[in-house]
Amino acid sequence: MGNRIVAVGIDPGSTVGYAVMDFDGRLLAAGSEKKFTLNDVIKKIISAGEPVVVGTDKRNVPYFVSQFAAKTGAKVFFPRRDLPVLDKRKMTENFSVRNCHQMDAVAAAIFALNEVMPLVNKIKSFANQHKMIDGVVLSVTKPNCFLQVFHKTEDELKEVINEVKLLLKDDSFELEVLLMEGEEKVRTMPF
Helix, strand or coil, rough: CCEEEEEEEEEEECCCEEEEEEEEEEEEEEEEEECCCCHHHHHHHHCCCCCEEEECCCCCCHHHHHHHHHHHHCCCEECCCCCHHHHHHHHHHHCCCCCHHHHHHHHHHHHHHHHHHHHHHHHHHHHCCCCCCCCEECCCCCCCCCEEEEECCCHHHHHHHHHHHHHCCCCCCCCCEEECCCCEEEEEEEC
């Protein structure tokens, strides 16, 4: 898997549509193919990055999407009601999509990003305020929130985690800190 964390949208069916976006809202990949298997979709997506959130445009999460989430560890986001076609067209008007399957997948990825961005922005703001922007990379997933922190002692890490929990006023999620050395994971510390 690539180091970049990504949001994914999937439109399952006899023709499967998929979209991959970074957390800045840039479309990295989109496609649609007939008889595309779950493993085919996973291979396409992980070539663009590590999927941490997956969206669907349906209020009832399709089995294909829930299986994707189970196999990749991505958190599923779904709307309270099916997204209307007009809303999906508006959401995707600035993106190049070739067909309705890609449009649905891009809209689903945008929906997932919109759901998770308030948390992402709170943590980015925290990192900025504490001059940690060079040392903190955020990913939100598995099950809810991960911070990757570089060049911190264990005591500094515990302090950061406690401050983030207070900031978010929520202890229901799990924070995990990955200590990195270059591109290599050194160890994982759950808090």
